Amino acid sequence: MTGVQFLFYAFAAMMVFCALMVITVRNPVRSALFLVLTFVSCSAIWLLMEAEFLAITLVLVYVGAVMVLFLFVVMMLDININRLKEGFVKYLPVGIGVAGLFGGMLTWLLYNVEAADLKTKMRTMYPPSAKPADYSNTEELGEVLYTVYVYPFEIAAVILLVAIVAAIALTFRRRTTTKYQNPDQQVSVKRDDRLRVVKMDSEEKK
Amino acid sequence: MLSNYLPVLIFLIVGGGIGAVMIIAGFVLAPHKPDSEKTSPYECGFEAFEDSRMKFDVRYYLVAILFILFDLEIAFLFPWAVVLDKIGYFGFWAMVIFLGILVVGFIYEWKKGALEWE
Numbered sequence: 185m186t187g188v189q190f191l192f193y194a195f196a197a198m199m200v201f202c203a204l205m206v207i208t209v210r211n212p213v214r215s216a217l218f219l220v221l222t223f224v225s226c227s228a229i230w231l232l233m234e235a236e237f238l239a240i241t242l243v244l245v246y247v248g249a250v251m252v253l254f255l256f257v258v259m260m261l262d263i264n265i266n267r268l269k270e271g272f273v274k275y276l277p278v279g280i281g282v283a284g285l286f287g288g289m290l291t292w293l294l295y296n297v298e299a300a301d302l303k304t305k306m307r308t309m310y311p312p313s314a315k316p317a318d319y320s321n322t323e324e325l326g327e328v329l330y331t332v333y334v335y336p337f338e339i340a341a342v343i344l345l346v347a348i349v350a351a352i353a354l355t356f357r358r359r360t361t362t363k364y365q366n367p368d369q370q371v372s373v374k375r376d377d378r379l380r381v382v383k384m385d386s387e388e389k390k
Numbered sequence: 391m392l393s394n395y396l397p398v399l400i401f402l403i404v405g406g407g408i409g410a411v412m413i414i415a416g417f418v419l420a421p422h423k424p425d426s427e428k429t430s431p432y433e434c435g436f437e438a439f440e441d442s443r444m445k446f447d448v449r450y451y452l453v454a455i456l457f458i459l460f461d462l463e464i465a466f467l468f469p470w471a472v473v474l475d476k477i478g479y480f481g482f483w484a485m486v487i488f489l490g491i492l493v494v495g496f497i498y499e500w501k502k503g504a505l506e507w508e
Contacts, residue, residue, distance in 0.1 A: 188392065191399070234391055241465050249461045253454040315391040323476075326469030330481035337484060340466070341491040344459050348495035351455040352504045355448045 192232050199225035212258045220251045234315055237322040452504055463492055 202222040209215045223246045230239040329337055470477075470485050477484075499505060 231395060232392065236391075236395075237469060245458070245461055245465055249458050253458070257451070257454075317391060317394055319391045320472070321391075322469045322472050326473035326481075327476055330470055330473070330477050330484045334480075334484045337466075338487055338491070341488040344462060345491050345495040347459055348456065348492075348499060351452055351459075352499055352502055355452045355455075356502060356504050357448070358503070 188232060192229060195225045195228040195232070199229065212261075213255065216251065216255045216258045219254075220247055223247050223251065234319070235321060237325050449507070456499060456504070459495075460492075463489075 199222055202218045202225065205218040206215050206222065209218060223242060227239040227242040227247075230236075230242065466488065467485070470481065474482065
């Protein structure tokens, strides 16, 4: 076993262990921290596959942004842990059923669908040869991402746009309790909006 | 290429090792005499008012989501900046369209007032 293989198994074992801890630990804050560790080990595995840009982006985006915000939310949120644990036994058969279904589908897919083709592929597929020290994965990625895969790249922009609009549509509420002045309305107000002259006959004193 | 990352691995091992040694040494060497006063949460001299967990404004979520979206946008800029001299004007305009689509979203959230906290 080479050093790289050893590192792969070490990080893979750490990842599986942390992923299990995410769903078994009682405290949600610890669960979120284990998810951070899962992402870190995943990025180490990607690095071993020499996908350095993806590995660093995973740490930058998920560990640096998503999980930190997630952690804040988990720390601040008013979660009743005991209520969440209720019904574990009740839902257990359904959970096992769904897990079994997916596991069965995957196994069936691996062994039955084009089995011969897949097996020959698995035998003939070798990991790419180790890259030289000055190899830049970022450069390699950039050369195809903005030329060959320009269409999926623009679709990514549209998806991000949809996410922006959806997040605003779902959670943005204009405050009704806060009072503030709107200068536009103040300036454009007309006399008729504020003042009503009432014509009436003069009345006599009785 | 992987040998470039050997210092990072050594750093990880040393950092993790120091952290583990600190915690284990503290756990093994320090005296353990907990009582209810020591283990209860405290708030700088007075009794704690309430639970630290509370319901909070959903607008925090909105700010967080918008931050992450633009964080992702930045992640697309890095490889582009590295290979800009190789991909030519096609790649340049591809990124301009990408940014243009996201600027539409930015204008939308600005006009909608989602960036204002009040």
